Amino acid sequence: MDAQGRGRADNIDPADQWVLNPNTGEYELRLTPSAPQSSVPSPRRPSSRGAGGGGGNAAAGRRAGAPGERSAPGRQQSREAAPGRTVPGPRRRRGAPPPQEPVPGRRGRRPEKKKSRTKKVLMWTGGTMAFVLVGVGTAGYLILKHLEGNISTTDVGSAAKNGFSKDEAFNILVIGTDKRTGKGNGGYGDKGSVGHADTNILLHVSKDRTNATALSIPRDLIVDVPDCPTKQSDGSMKVIPGTQDVRFNTSLGQDGRDAGCTMRTVKEVTGIAPDHFMMADFNAVKTLTSAVGGVEVCLKHAVDDPDSHLKLSAGTHKVEGEQALAFVRTRHSFGNQGDLDRIKVQQQFLGSLMRKMSSGDTLTNPAKLYDLADAATKALTVDQGIKKVSTLKDIALELKKVPPKNITFLTVPVLDNPADGKIHKTVIVDPNKAPQVFDTIGSDVSFTEVKKKQQQAKDAEADRLKGPQSAASDVRVRILNGGAPPGSASQTLTWLQNQQGVSKSENAGNAPAAIGKTTLEYAPDQADQARKLAALMGLSGSALKPGKSVTNSQGLPAMTLTLGKDFKGAGVSLTAPTKAPDVDGKSTADKVQCAS
Numbered sequence: 143m144d145a146q147g148r149g150r151a152d153n154i155d156p157a158d159q160w161v162l163n164p165n166t167g168e169y170e171l172r173l174t175p176s177a178p179q180s181s182v183p184s185p186r187r188p189s190s191r192g193a194g195g196g197g198g199n200a201a202a203g204r205r206a207g208a209p210g211e212r213s214a215p216g217r218q219q220s221r222e223a224a225p226g227r228t229v230p231g232p233r234r235r236r237g238a239p240p241p242q243e244p245v246p247g248r249r250g251r252r253p254e255k256k257k258s259r260t261k262k263v264l265m266w267t268g269g270t271m272a273f274v275l276v277g278v279g280t281a282g283y284l285i286l287k288h289l290e291g292n293i294s295t296t297d298v299g300s301a302a303k304n305g306f307s308k309d310e311a312f313n314i315l316v317i318g319t320d321k322r323t324g325k326g327n328g329g330y331g332d333k334g335s336v337g338h339a340d341t342n343i344l345l346h347v348s349k350d351r352t353n354a355t356a357l358s359i360p361r362d363l364i365v366d367v368p369d370c371p372t373k374q375s376d377g378s379m380k381v382i383p384g385t386q387d388v389r390f391n392t393s394l395g396q397d398g399r400d401a402g403c404t405m406r407t408v409k410e411v412t413g414i415a416p417d418h419f420m421m422a423d424f425n426a427v428k429t430l431t432s433a434v435g436g437v438e439v440c441l442k443h444a445v446d447d448p449d450s451h452l453k454l455s456a457g458t459h460k461v462e463g464e465q466a467l468a469f470v471r472t473r474h475s476f477g478n479q480g481d482l483d484r485i486k487v488q489q490q491f492l493g494s495l496m497r498k499m500s501s502g503d504t505l506t507n508p509a510k511l512y513d514l515a516d517a518a519t520k521a522l523t524v525d526q527g528i529k530k531v532s533t534l535k536d537i538a539l540e541l542k543k544v545p546p547k548n549i550t551f552l553t554v555p556v557l558d559n560p561a562d563g564k565i566h567k568t569v570i571v572d573p574n575k576a577p578q579v580f581d582t583i584g585s586d587v588s589f590t591e592v593k594k595k596q597q598q599a600k601d602a603e604a605d606r607l608k609g610p611q612s613a614a615s616d617v618r619v620r621i622l623n624g625g626a627p628p629g630s631a632s633q634t635l636t637w638l639q640n641q642q643g644v645s646k647s648e649n650a651g652n653a654p655a656a657i658g659k660t661t662l663e664y665a666p667d668q669a670d671q672a673r674k675l676a677a678l679m680g681l682s683g684s685a686l687k688p689g690k691s692v693t694n695s696q697g698l699p700a701m702t703l704t705l706g707k708d709f710k711g712a713g714v715s716l717t718a719p720t721k722a723p724d725v726d727g728k729s730t731a732d733k734v735q736c737a738s
Contacts, residue, residue, distance in 0.1 A: 290529075292520045293523070293524060293534075294522065294523040295524055295525065295526055296402070296523055296524075296526075297526050298400055298419070298525050298526075299373065299379075300371075301416075301525075302405065302416070302419065303417045303418065303527050304526075305528075305533070306527065306536055310349055311346065311347060311348055312346075312418075312537075313347075313414060313418075314344075314345045314347075314417065314418050314419065315345075315418070315419040316341075316419070317342055317420070317422075318339075319338065319395070320338050320340035336396065338391040338392060339361065339390065339393055339394035341358075341361070341488065342390070343356050344356075344359060344412070344583075347541060348544075348588060349586055352544070352545075352548060352588065353544060353548040353588035353590055354548065354550070355589055356489070356492075356550065357554060357583065358488075358489065358551070358552070358553040359411070359553075359554050360553065361391035362390070362481050363389070363411070363554065363570070364389065364561075364569065364570050365387075365390050365393070365407055365410065365411050365571075366388075366410060367386075367392065367393045367403065367407050367410075368403075368407065369382070369383055370382045370399055370406055372400050372402065372403065382397050382398055382399055389568065390407065390411075401523070401525070404419070411554075411571065414580060414583055417527075418528050419524065420523075420524050421523040421524070422522050423521050425521045426522070427467050427470060428462075428464060430495070431463060432462045432463045436461060436462035437460065437462065437466060437494050438458060438459070438460050439461055439491060439494060439737065440457070440458050440459075440490075441455070441457060441459070442456060442737065444456045445475045447468075447472050447474060447475040449472075449474055450468040450469075450472040450473075450475075451468055452469055452472045452475070454469075470488050480566075482553065485553050486727060486737070489729055490736075490737055496546055547730055548590045548591075548730070549730060550728060550729070550730055551729045552579070552589065552725045552727065552728045554579070555572040555576045555579060556576075584708075604682075605683065606673075606683045607673055607676055607682075607683050609669065609670065611674040611677060612670040612673075612674050613674070614643040614678065616674075617644045617647070617675050618646040618671065618694060618699065618700040618701065619638075619644065619648075619662075619671075619700055619701045620648055620650040620692060620694055621635055621648070621703045622650050622653040623653060623704075624655070624656055624657045624660075624661075624704040624706050625705070626705035626709035631649050631652075634705065634712045635649045636712070638678070638712075641713070644675070644678070648695055650702075658708065659685065659706045659708050660703070660705050660716055661703075661706065662704075663688075664688065665691040668701055669688075671701060672686055675701070675703065679703075679715070680714070680715025680716050685716065
């Protein structure tokens, strides 16, 4: 029997079954027998408080390994407690019948306990992960250590990373499907759907954790879905052929495509590779909003939608459960009755959910947290790289560092699809505005104002480009391929020598390891050469890395140019944007907005 089942069978609060392991500093689940509880040291009381309260004798007994000593993890305590020092067992659930006999040795109020590290993590997770909870409206998860088995996983192969790094920027693709799974969800989504990618948000969290961007991708966006290797139930691999000029939502479910196909499609469209994915069904929004006591939403006009069954007057309302799901599923009562306006409503809802959960007063009940975690994790599917609860906890704690005012919600800039004719049903990527948005996110640039300290650091990088430049003929550089397409180093060498006059350059082969961004390392006395090469190649200040020189084939000091995964071709500028573009419909998580 698990912790929840055991707790409910004995009317014990599951939160009380977590015990601090003094050897590791971590909280561990202890399933104690239903028989009389083992003794642990109780708080010291003055001897004047009554018999059996002699604090000095008890302390001496503990030092000598007397009864009441806390045992090592996993070791069952079998000694009997000193008379009068028995501590009551775990709290009983609300509504449970009281014990027939008073508990011996219990006097006065139980000392107030400090919040455990595990409970704090749960509150942080709820507060910081709210904007990730978007499954067809909202997908979500909360972390509770012993509920790791609830989480489903999909092996998407090379589409996702093997692990999570706390020292790098990261991208998580959050997917909500329209599959009618879960109790009471038969009326939502498309009947008989295989589970398409109905709601999609690419969440980018900056390396310095000062900001994050949640980029919504319309389900009706016309895209090219690439070939997709998928792992079959028997362990074999099957490549599902790609399709051209189809809706984005078909990147999942259609022809057996898994979430890895959706991840690859996102990279195809935006140039940004998701590191991981999280996917959930309809139940997440219902469970989560009910657990926090409802989420406040605002309407500019009354809504009576026959499709979603949402009926609300103009003004502010608190919605939860079925009504909350109806709110984020409503499409025909907002804006032009299309998916783009529904996305705006979902973003407003998520901002409100974040503010509610991060307030801290809604998730302090351990029993409520347990039930919430149980339901939420059952609704979640992730890739193999983040399936461990410790990894999910790390992600949550990194997200906790981002201020809500610097979390930006926006949508891929699009245009009506001219192929639709007079009735617009789908959209295409705006070729003039979208690339700027993609480059800004890919270059880890914030859409909001960041703290002065971080901005000063970025300014210092830009200052590396300021100053005198040497002649191209004086630039000595060795070129390494560190993740760029094969042949990039030789192509760059040819371009530099034949078209730019950098005759003292040479191909040094492959770098020891692949890197994400192109870098140029140089010694202090080579700064003028570095600035010249940066100008020729369109390198940003962040690509310049003051360091050491290397010796080239002529025995002379040279700089090292390592072409990373961001390399776009010889002669193509790599200058990253330093300021984000203005995007229509942009909002932040700290602002209250009304749906219209």
